[in-house]
Every structure is written in C-alpha cells, then in structure tokens.
Amino acid sequence: MNQLRRLGQTDLYLSPLGLGTWQYSTKDTNKNSMWGSTETETVYEIIKYSLQHGMNWIDTAEIYGNGTSEAFIGEVTQRLKHERMLATQPLIASKWFPLARSASSIKNTIDERLTYLQVPTIDLYQIHQPTSRSPLRKQIEAMVSIAEKNKIKQIGVSNFSAKQMIKAHQLLKEYGMTLASNQVKYNLLHRNPEKNGTLDAAKELGITIIAYSPLQQGLLTGRFHEHPEALAKISRFRKLQSSLTSRTLKKTEPLYKELKRIALNYDKSISQIALNWLINAQGDTVLAIPGASKLQQAQENVGTLNFELSRKDIARLNDISQNLK
Numbered sequence: 001m002n003q004l005r006r007l008g009q010t011d012l013y014l015s016p017l018g019l020g021t022w023q024y025s026t027k028d029t030n031k032n033s034m035w036g037s038t039e040t041e042t043v044y045e046i047i048k049y050s051l052q053h054g055m056n057w058i059d060t061a062e063i064y065g066n067g068t069s070e071a072f073i074g075e076v077t078q079r080l081k082h083e084r085m086l087a088t089q090p091l092i093a094s095k096w097f098p099l100a101r102s103a104s105s106i107k108n109t110i111d112e113r114l115t116y117l118q119v120p121t122i123d124l125y126q127i128h129q130p131t132s133r134s135p136l137r138k139q140i141e142a143m144v145s146i147a148e149k150n151k152i153k154q155i156g157v158s159n160f161s162a163k164q165m166i167k168a169h170q171l172l173k174e175y176g177m178t179l180a181s182n183q184v185k186y187n188l189l190h191r192n193p194e195k196n197g198t199l200d201a202a203k204e205l206g207i208t209i210i211a212y213s214p215l216q217q218g219l220l221t222g223r224f225h226e227h228p229e230a231l232a233k234i235s236r237f238r239k240l241q242s243s244l245t246s247r248t249l250k251k252t253e254p255l256y257k258e259l260k261r262i263a264l265n266y267d268k269s270i271s272q273i274a275l276n277w278l279i280n281a282q283g284d285t286v287l288a289i290p291g292a293s294k295l296q297q298a299q300e301n302v303g304t305l306n307f308e309l310s311r312k313d314i315a316r317l318n319d320i321s322q323n324l325k
C-alpha cells in the first residue's frame with residue numbers, strides 16, 4: 001500500500017508514485033510537438049489532487065520546456081501553500097541536462113532552477129543522462145559542491161547503465177555520500193532494467209530505481225487497444241519513443257486482455273494494474289512517475305496507491321509480458 005519508501009540510503013522518504021511533469025513543457029496557448037500545450041489551471045488541479053491523495057513528490061527537469069515545467073511547479077506549489085491546501089511541502093526532484101555541456105554548467109545553472117521552482121533547495125538533483133563534455137568525476141564533484149551549499153539535498157542519475165551507475169555510486173562514496181537513484185525507462189512492455197543488470201545492481205547497492213514512462217506513454221492504459229484510431233493524433237516522436245503502432249497493439253493484445261481481466265477482479269483500471277505491478281513487483285526498489293495531462297488521468301493514477309496486487313497476479317503479468325511474440 002502507500003507506505004513511504006526510503007530513497008536509496010538517504011533520509012528522504014517518498015511515496016511509491018511521484019508525479020511526472022514532462023507534459024508541462026509548454027504553457028497555455030503555445031504548441032509543443034511532443035505533448036501539446038497545458039493549461040495552467042489543469043496543471044494546478046492535477047498537482048493539487050496528486051499531492052492531496054498520496055503522492056509526496058514531483059519529478060521535473062531543466063530540459064522540460066527550458067524551465068517551463070519547473071516554473072509551473074514553483075507557481076502551483078506556492079499557490080497551494082498560500083491557500084493552505086497542503087499538509088506538508090512536496091519533495092522536488094529535478095535534473096541537470098548534460099548533453100554538449102561541461103560540469104561547470106551544473107554550478108552555473110542551479111540558481112536558475114531554484115528560482116523557477118521557488119525553493120531554497122532541490123531534494124533530489126539528477127544527471128539527466130550519461131553523455132557530457134566532462135568526465136563523470138567532474139560532474140559528481142560539481143553536484144557535491146552544490147550539495148555542500150545546501151542547494152540540493154541528494155544526488156541521482158538517469159538513463160545510466162549498471163556500470164555507469166555503480167561508478168557514480170563509488171565516486172559519491174569518496175565524498176561521504178551515496179547515489180540515491182537511477183531514473184530509467186521501465187514498465188510491463190520495457191523490462192530492460194531486469195535484463196541489463198541495472199535492477200540487480202541497484203538492489204545490491206541500495207539505490208532506488210525511478211521508473212519513467214511507466215504507462216509506455218499511454219499504451220498500458222488500454223486506451224489505444226480500445227480506440228486504435230486515436231493513434232493518429234499522437235506525435236511522431238512519441239509514436240517512435242513508445243512504439244505506438246497498430247503492430248504493437250496486436251502484439252500486446254494478450255497483455256491488454258490479462259490486464260483487463262485482473263482490473264475487473266480488483267475493480268480497478270488497466271493503468272492502475274500496470275502501475276501497481278511496477279511499484280510492487282520488485283519490493284521497495286522501484287518508484288514510478290506517471291505523467292498526466294488531464295485531471296481524470298491523475299485521479300486514476302493516484303488510485304494505484306490504495307491497493308496491492310497479489311503475488312500470483314504479479315507473477316502472471318511477469319509471465320505474459322515476458323512471452324509476447
């Protein structure tokens with residue numbers, strides 16, 4: 001159920017689900033090729049509902065609209081604070097974008113992150129992906145130096161292989177810290193972290209795995225199986241990223257049917273079953289960050305926190321998703 005889980009070996013405790021916010025990369029009327037634009041009031045309602053119903057953290061990144069997503073979060077959380085809508089302040093995770101940049105930009109851009117987010121410190125700051133102009137040691141040094149200034153609390157990485165993750169962890173140990181998390185793509189249709197050693201290494205070292213695209217960008221909600229014509233409205237990049245094609249719908253039909261059967265048994269939705277598998281199949285190691293562009297999606301996703309799949313159903317989903325032809 002929704003008991004807070006320790007983030008890596010840190011003193012932070014997170015709900016099994018956090019809110020993903022890549023969706024809020026474009027404000028109001030501007031168009032965004034990946035997700036379309038988001039209304040400020042919708043973001044407000046989604047964040048309010050999610051935080052009032054069991055989530056205690058939000059994940060964002062510098063690269064999501066060049067600070068737009070972070071600014072949305074800053075604006076909404078301040079508004080909720082003034083309206084006294086929240087029992088506690090949410091924890092914030094953000095990410096530095098390393099591509100074609102050197103480690104010095106970590107120190108040069110952190111104040112902008114804090115300004116957008118309207119917080120004095122970021123709870124979890126992640127290196128968004130492993131490619132940078134500077135070696136990992138330099139990046140870790142820069143992350144540690146902003147941690148020493150209390151601008152960030154804990155350090156994580158994203159899209160790191162098992163080997164890269166272990167190296168980041170070892171480097172941090174030299175500074176008396178540990179690697180809190182590795183954010184990777186993980187869901188019932190993308191189980192690579194189980195095969196490429198990332199999950200095993202994370203369990204061994206006490207590093208949390210944060211699963212992104214936990215619903216395979218909508219495929220694991222059943223909505224495209226039920227309305228294949230809706231695929232036509234999805235951006236090309238998203239289709240490519242999540243293999244949103246009619247061929248995939250056909251291939252994944254057995255999983256869709258099983259998710260639907262289990263959902264009926266629990267009186268839950270398909271997306272709730274898919275998310276529940278993700279946060280319960282691997283003990284406490286995996287947290288997930290579903291994105292939502294509509295309030296109803298956020299309501300549904302947060303409802304995942306109120307139940308737990310049986311070991312038998314988890315095993316059944318393991319089996320079917322592994323054997324899709």
Ligand SMILES: NC(=O)c1ccc[n+]([C@@H]2O[C@H](COP(=O)([O-])OP(=O)(O)OC[C@H]3O[C@@H](n4cnc5c(N)ncnc54)[C@H](OP(=O)(O)O)[C@@H]3O)[C@@H](O)[C@H]2O)c1
Pocket residue numbers: 019020021022023035059060128158159183184211212213214215216217218221223271289290291292293294296297298300301
């Ligand atoms: N670290 C990284 O490199 C990385 C990469 C990707 C994502 N992320 C993070 O992970 C978060 C989640 O990943 P994601 O956005 O790629 O994929 P996702 O969470 O699997 O899918 C989100 C999309 O699925 C649809 N959806 C969500 N809940 C639904 C529901 N209950 N019923 C029907 N449809 C639903 C919505 O599509 P519509 O908007 O079309 O309705 C929503 O925008 C992102 O917001 C971002 O914070 C990180």
